[in-house]
Amino acid sequence: MKIIEHSFGPDLDWLPHYAEQLGGKIDGNFIIAPDNGIRYILPCGEGISAFYVDVTYNSDFHKIQKNRDTDFIGLYYNLTDGEATLTARDFMYNVSRWHYNLSVIDGLINTDYVVKSGSRTYGLAIFIKKSIIESYAKKENIVINQIEEITNPEKNTIIRFDRMSYDSYYILEELHKQKVGGPIFDFNLAGTVHLLISNYLRKLSTNKIILQTVNQTDLNNIILIQKYLIEHAEETFPSIKQMADMANMSESKFKILFRKITGSTPNVFFMENKLIKAKELLEEKQYSISQISDKFHFTNNSYFTSKFKEYYGLSPKIFIKHL
Amino acid sequence: MKRITHFYSLTPEWQHSFAKEMGGELIDNKIIVIPEDIGHGYSYFTQVTPGISVLYVDFVLDTPIKITRQKSDNELYIFHFDMSEHVNLIRINKIDYRIGTHEDLGLAIIDNKMKSTFKPAVGDRTLAVRLLVDKKLLDEFIKTHPSEEHGNRKISVPKKSLYYYDHIDSHSMLLIRSIKDRSVFDSSFESYLKGISLRLLGNFLDRYEHSQAVKDEITDVEIESVTKTQTYLLDNLYNPFPSVPFLSKMAGMSPSKYKMIFKKQFHNTPKNLFIEEKMILANRLLQSGDYKTLTEVIYELNYSKLSYFCSKYYELFHRKPADDLVKKKYNQKCITKSTLQ
Known part of the structure; x- marks a missing residue:
């Protein structure tokens, strides 16, 4: 099993350390790692960054996420074929394609992500500065505290496991067909990120059911x-x-x-x-x-x-x- | 007819004078509500990234209006995607361009330096997305994607008033349609529109890059079935030619389509290919030394006329079959004896 410890965030200062842990190097927007997977980073402006991953794991992989910069919320769209679990505090969730394929996690929370050997991960992580989500929530009168009370009563942090809407699922599948890299892909990736955020926000304001319940x-x-x-x-x-x-x-x-x-x-x-x-x-x-x-x-x-x-x-x- | 003049900039400032002139209400520096006396509907403007802005309009007019865009110094390309189901007019340099999905021509790219007038139809829903893109952004793209076609493409000729005038591709059409059902007052609308804009631009550039690559495509299924008939021909070289209708039936297509695809795939007609292969086989038979006369060979290959066979043979090899014939020897016994020793 390979274990790495890393940090994420909308500011991309975590990149060099992450690449180093993988045993790879940064080449433009790509991280070239020895496992031949595609890892692509794109800052989408206004405190939003996207991290595109398409990797097949040859050995069990354990990622410990401890963020240095905690002022963000991560939307993790995870379409893993295989087995992937996420552990934080006292619960564990299966986060692959047919389980909770969308997790929304506060940067404050440290998580353990474990992928089993032979799994193929296609996913997109979106890191958004908290202020953006908060201003939106205020506008739409969504009481985040109330929603999140169930999962985390003691602290005002956000952690939510969900299934992405089918719409989002297909937006992601469409992105997957594109050739990675180059300006056209950048447009499509940034576009996809905005569409996904929009879909998620829409879901927040209309769909009140909390899957975890x-x-x-x-x-x-x-x-x-x-x-x-x-x-x-x-x-x-x-x-x-x-x-x-x-x-x-x-x-x-x-x-x-x-x-x-x-x-x-x-x-x-x-x-x-x-x-x-x-x-x-x-x-x-x-x-x-x-x-x-x-x-x-x-x-x-x-x-x-x-x-x-x-x-x-x-x-x-x-x-x-x-x- | 009401006339409105305005100009564009990447930043939202231009909307103030525009809203004022039209008498509409400007909300949040993004939404303009069209006044009741003209019609009803909205426009939505937002900056997507530095260098790209988007204007979305969705309205139904009661009185005809003419919206004239003054030229301005901003170096911009204007991508006009028109999804209205009727004809709108864009007037540039005294020429009217008809635009809308009804016309099959929904996409126009205009230079911000040229004055243009937009005349939406009255009484129908007008739905359009306008992307304002900084020229530097696209020039950079064109430079990083040098390909020989760009010489012929309309976009690289700066003197023409209209750079590009074409139908909207299906993917973009679906994208624009998906905004149609959303309300501009929904706060998830902004990021949705931004996403759509970027995807539209991505689609356009993708199409632009591959514009010349479109060819008459044969599907894999068709290739497979035509190849099946070719194998059939090669397996039945001793028989007469089975006829094109028979073969086309086998491939599951009409005779004319079959012939066309066969020719594309094998650079030969079915019959010619069959004869050529047959002659190559004939050549092998002639030299095998198993036959006494030419007639024996041609009967083996299902020919009835020697002269016809000879002419076809000559066509391919430029030799007479008689020259290639290695006659069967009678003293077989001697040979077997010698091999035994």
Whole structure:
């Protein structure tokens, strides 16, 4: 197991030390490390920095985060395929793709992040100065203390484990397709950072459910169903009954919880996911529209077209034409 | 018709005079609410990064207006993305450019040095994103991405009034559409708009860089199925040519499409490729010494006329088949005997 101790923050003074710990060096915005992973840093102005990571770990890896500069909040979007856990104080959470894939952590808190060998991490960490979040919270009348009381009663620090919205998930997946480095990527990365922040702030102000308060088993079951729906996007919609059975819940409980956790009903979620996948296939230009509509088990082409248009605002034909 | 004149700068100052002239209310130095007597809607202006600012407009007009942008000394490119579903007009140098998704031409890039007039249609929702980008920023990009096409690209010709006039690509279209549903008064709007602006610029530069790379693309599936027919041809060289309709059916496409893709992939027509391969096989057979006469060889290869075979053979090798024929020897026994010893 490799153990490193490091610090993060919106000011990038932690970089040289971090690179050194990894046994690598800084090259422009990249950190070149011996594990051949991609690590890319971009300051996005106004006290915001982004850290893009795409690494496959060959050995267990333990990162101890002790921040020297504590005046920031980190948003960690973590899409790890494999096993990754985060420990702080007296609790431990699984923070990979199918668990809590978004953690919001105050710079004051020291954390232990452990990734198992063989995991592939794709993630984006956004460091924001506290003053920015606070001014926003004031404007929107969000009482952060109240939200955070559950997790941390004794100190006024923020720590929250959450699932990113599906919207954010796809924004990140889109970024992942881009070639890293260069001015175009910088624009896209900075753009993505702003979009993610916006989505998160929006979620804060509209969605009051706190994921950590949901029963752990129920949550895992719902996420499993979500995963099942994503993996079976090409097939027809499984019935609510079937899914409720899979999740070991009653149908009504399943429907309510699914809606609470993912933000949409199973059917809407399934259809959106289908359309997103269909769009990706269209982008590749390997299949015709009717082939795709068949592939995703739409009853006919016109139904696919109308759904596509409803969701994206333009027909698949025009979409292909203007790519 | 109401006329409004204004100018642009990267900083939000220009909005004061603009709002005043229009009679609209300026909120927070970002949002201008369009007065009731003109129509209803908003504009939203914010600085994204140093050197990039964005203006988002979303309104429905009741009376026609003409918004004239005075030229100013700020060295700016103006990216105008128009997502309105009807036609708006931009007038530059006395030429009207029609813009909007309806026209398939939604993107125009204008130099801030040129005066331009924007005439939005009345009674329909006008939705547009304008990016103001410092010229230095893009020049730097063009310098760091030198490629031969830039000579022909409109953007590097500073004298033209309109640098770029094209449709909006699908990705950008989806991005702009996603703001449509958000309220400008939502406080997450600002960072969302900033994000969209940066992504739009990224998309544009990406497209600009790869603009010449667009080619007639053949999909992998098509290549695979055409290759399958080619293998079939090569496996059946002893038979007559199976006909293009048969092959195209096998590849699952129309005969004309099949021929086109086949030619692109193998630089030859199916029939020609078949004959060439057949002749190469014939050459091998002739020299194998297993045949007594030419007729035997051509029957083996399913030809009925010797003269036709000879002409095709000559076409490829510039030799007569008779010259290549190694006749079968009768004294087989002697050979086997000698090999036995």
